[in-house]
Amino acid sequence: xxxxxxxxxxxxxxxxxxxxxxxxxxxxxxxxxxxxxxxxxxxxxxxxxxxxxxxxxxxxxxxxxxxxxxxxxxxxxxxxxxxxxxxxxxxxxxxxxxxxxxxxxxxxxxxxxxxxxxxxxxxxxxxxxxxxxxxxxxxxxxxxxxxxxxxxxxxxxxxxxxxxxxxxxxxxxxxxxxxxxxxxxxxxxxxxxxxxxxxxxxxxxxxxxxxxxxxxxxxxxxxxxxxxxxxxxxxxxxxxxxxxxxxxxxxxxxxxxxxxxxxxxxxxxxxxxxxxxxxxxxxxxxxxxxxxxxxxxxxxxxxxxxxxxxxxxxxxxxxxxxxxxxxxxxxxxxxxxxxxxxxxxxxxxxxxxxxxxxxxxxxxxxxxxxxxxxxxxxxxxxxxxxxxxxxxxxxxxxxxxxxxxxxxxxxxxxxxxxxxxxxxxxxxxxxxxxxxxxxxxxxxxxxxxxxxxxxxxxxxxxxxxxxxxxxxxxxxxxxxxxxxxxxxxxxxxxxxxxxxxxxxxxxxxxxxxxxxxxxxxxxxxxxxxxxxxx
Amino acid sequence: xxxxxxxxxxxxxxxxxxxxxxxxxxxxxxxxxxxxxxxxxxxxxxxxxxxxxxxxxxxxxxxxxxxxxxxxxxxxxxxxxxxxxxxxxxxxxxxxxxxxxxxxxxxxxxxxxxxxxxxxxxxxxxxxxxxxxxxxxxxxxxxxxxxxxxxxxxxxxxxxxxxxxxxxxxxxxxxxx
Numbered sequence: 001x002x003x004x005x006x007x008x009x010x011x012x013x014x015x016x017x018x019x020x021x022x023x024x025x026x027x028x029x030x031x032x033x034x035x036x037x038x039x040x041x042x043x044x045x046x047x048x049x050x051x052x053x054x055x056x057x058x059x060x061x062x063x064x065x066x067x068x069x070x071x072x073x074x075x076x077x078x079x080x081x082x083x084x085x086x087x088x089x090x091x092x093x094x095x096x097x098x099x100x101x102x103x104x105x106x107x108x109x110x111x112x113x114x115x116x117x118x119x120x121x122x123x124x125x126x127x128x129x130x131x132x133x134x135x136x137x138x139x140x141x142x143x144x145x146x147x148x149x150x151x152x153x154x155x156x157x158x159x160x161x162x163x164x165x166x167x168x169x170x171x172x173x174x175x176x177x178x179x180x181x182x183x184x185x186x187x188x189x190x191x192x193x194x195x196x197x198x199x200x201x202x203x204x205x206x207x208x209x210x211x212x213x214x215x216x217x218x219x220x221x222x223x224x225x226x227x228x229x230x231x232x233x234x235x236x237x238x239x240x241x242x243x244x245x246x247x248x249x250x251x252x253x254x255x256x257x258x259x260x261x262x263x264x265x266x267x268x269x270x271x272x273x274x275x276x277x278x279x280x281x282x283x284x285x286x287x288x289x290x291x292x293x294x295x296x297x298x299x300x301x302x303x304x305x306x307x308x309x310x311x312x313x314x315x316x317x318x319x320x321x322x323x324x325x326x327x328x329x330x331x332x333x334x335x336x337x338x339x340x341x342x343x344x345x346x347x348x349x350x351x352x353x354x355x356x357x358x359x360x361x362x363x364x365x366x367x368x369x370x371x372x373x374x375x376x377x378x379x380x381x382x383x384x385x386x387x388x389x390x391x392x393x394x395x396x397x398x399x400x401x402x403x404x405x406x407x408x409x410x411x412x413x414x415x416x417x418x419x420x421x422x423x424x425x426x427x428x429x430x431x432x433x434x435x436x437x438x439x440x441x442x443x444x445x446x447x448x449x450x451x452x453x454x455x456x457x458x459x460x461x462x463x464x465x466x467x468x469x470x471x472x473x474x475x476x477x478x479x480x481x482x483x484x485x486x487x488x489x490x491x492x493x494x495x496x497x498x499x500x501x502x503x504x505x506x507x508x509x510x511x512x513x514x515x516x517x518x519x520x521x522x523x524x525x526x527x528x529x530x531x532x533x534x
Numbered sequence: 535x536x537x538x539x540x541x542x543x544x545x546x547x548x549x550x551x552x553x554x555x556x557x558x559x560x561x562x563x564x565x566x567x568x569x570x571x572x573x574x575x576x577x578x579x580x581x582x583x584x585x586x587x588x589x590x591x592x593x594x595x596x597x598x599x600x601x602x603x604x605x606x607x608x609x610x611x612x613x614x615x616x617x618x619x620x621x622x623x624x625x626x627x628x629x630x631x632x633x634x635x636x637x638x639x640x641x642x643x644x645x646x647x648x649x650x651x652x653x654x655x656x657x658x659x660x661x662x663x664x665x666x667x668x669x670x671x672x673x674x675x676x677x678x679x680x681x682x683x684x685x686x687x688x689x690x691x692x693x694x695x696x697x698x699x700x701x702x703x704x705x706x707x708x709x710x711x
Binding site for chain 2: 047048051161162164165166167168169170171172173174175176177178182184185187188189190191192213216217218220221386387389390391393394395396397398401402403404405407410411414417418421422425426427428436440443444447448450451452
């Protein structure tokens with residue numbers, strides 16, 4: 001109770017409350033503009049938060065992170081374009097409802113589901129805190145190295161269908177992090193005798209280039225689209241009543257969100273997918289999914305909003321960011337000499353609890369704001385792409401140049417912006433580069449300090465948590481290799497018997513009709529999900 | 535209805551082979567430089583303390599990923615669409631140039647005047663005509679300068695031309711705009 005009282009005192013400060021309010025409103029507005037997203041906004045604001053108190057800066061960034069997905073549901077439901085990349089599944093059931101004239105009902109369900117996801121996630125975080133405070137000190141260098149390594153593996157495995165490229169991009173991130181002076185013997189690594197490379201490549205510069213500048217370049221080279229907002233009926237309070245009819249879907253989806261958020265490298269996509277498929281399996285009307293099912297909408301929105309608070313768990317307890325946005329927040333901790341990890345729970349518990357409570361209040365502020373402002377927020381979707389690109393380019397300058405007034409940093413950010421542009425054009429993920437940089441740095445430091453105390457390889461995993469993490473890594477690697485081997489088996493390796501049986505199955509299955517169905521699905525997928533908004 | 539394939543993003547095939555081949559070429563070039571760009575320390579206590587270890591791991595993972603991907607695409611040759619896509623990657627270089635001009639001129643002309651000039655010039659370049667886009671661009675530039683420089687006090691130096699301003703106006707401009 002004493003800690004909660006101390007945390008409330010911290011939260012009661014005018015600057016913290018102002019940051020919370022600005023983060024909540026700004027996050028919703030940013031989320032509702034397709035093509036911006038929280039990653040761009042947080043990357044731009046990062047350097048500005050360095051001059052603030054850590055709790056103020058983190059509250060602002062958390063506010064944007066936690067509220068952008070609420071806003072992202074607006075264009076996803078009304079114009080079939082997700083405001084943030086994680087609102088992709090919302091379009092499946094939200095837009096068909098809009099086509100039926102039930103846009104306001106869909107928005108209301110999305111808000112209420114998001115609210116439940118967010119609140120459940122924060123409550124889990126609060127109740128897990130005592131456990132975390134007890135478990136976190138058990139993590140030494142070996143365990144943190146293995147946890148970071150697990151994060152790297154999960155980042156690669158989570159990009160199904162793109163695992164090789166994701167692995168290569170993680171490698172790129174690890175490599176970029178090593179450029180410059182090496183911290184122990186102070187030898188130069190890949191500086192090519194250039195003094196401006198000796199200081200290394202700053203994570204924030206890379207993040208600004210990959211997320212903000214690349215998005216600006218993408219928007220500047222696009223055409224403007226004409227957005228037509230459909231008319232809709234219904235009450236914005238309707239969804240809260242409707243949500244009470246589906247408590248099972250909401251609770252299961254929140255569970256998936258919390259669980260997936262806690263695991264480094266997995267994130268919102270997997271949480272959404274798993275909650276959506278489980279909701280469909282458990283539903284009495286599975287055929288309605290994808291055609292405007294309220295259960296589908298609840299499943300996807302609850303899961304993606306449960307992730308942000310849960311994603312803070314590995315960051316606060318172990319200092320390991322699970323995805324790009326928490327990786328950016330890690331730099332705010334470092335700038336203010338607040339080291340996230342086991343020590344944080346023991347020495348600054350009031351700071352941690354203040355962050356939890358800020359997240360809790362944030363969800364209330366956001367829902368209240370949305371209930372009164374949805375009417376005008378929808379007009380933000382009308383901002384032309386290229387004009388938006390100009391705005392992001394201008395703001396990116398503020399982000400990069402304010403770090404240390406360096407034109408070299410700006411040039412490096414521009415190069416990474418061009419790399420990010422190519423990756424986005426090819427629909428390849430950017431997150432593995434950022435996580436490779438952050439987790440690569442953690443792995444290097446922790447492996448070096450761990451190996452100083454280890455004589456035999458077995459000693460590295462002879463502690464319970466290290467052994468458990470090692471086993472999890474082995475199981476994931478073997479399971480992935482097994483799946484990849486099964487999927488990669490070339491057609492000509494199949495036996496004649498299997499080939500003929502497949503041909504027969506195709507013939508009796510009515511190929512023309514199935515082909516037509518598949519094509520419809522492909523077109524829809526292209527429209528609703530890609531990495532452009534990430 | 536969403537199925538498993540709906541969730542996972544599909545790589546765009548046009549241009550992919552060019553990207554993978556060029557990336558692999560650059561990685562191999564970096565690998566050839568590992569001997570001169572990193573050292574193998576005799577003083578290191580163990581393998582984990584070697585300065586060369588982590589650049590080597592990064593490069594090895596990149597070579598593995600891009601190499602295996604190229605191996606999967608070995609029957610595919612770059613076609614017209616691939617080269618068209620590769621040409622599109624050069625388009626934003628112009629805007630990167632605009633960005634760098636902005637970077638070099640802000641310390642001379644000042645954040646507020648240069649932001650207004652930059653926003654309006656870029657809006658004109660993007661093909662917008664008529665007053666409203668220019669007014670909105672100028673308002674956005676002013677709002678950005680006030681929010682970041684005046685209110686949040688971010689670290690952006692005052693323009694050199696502000697020094698020609700008289701007395702108190704000069705210090706006001708240098709500090710807040």
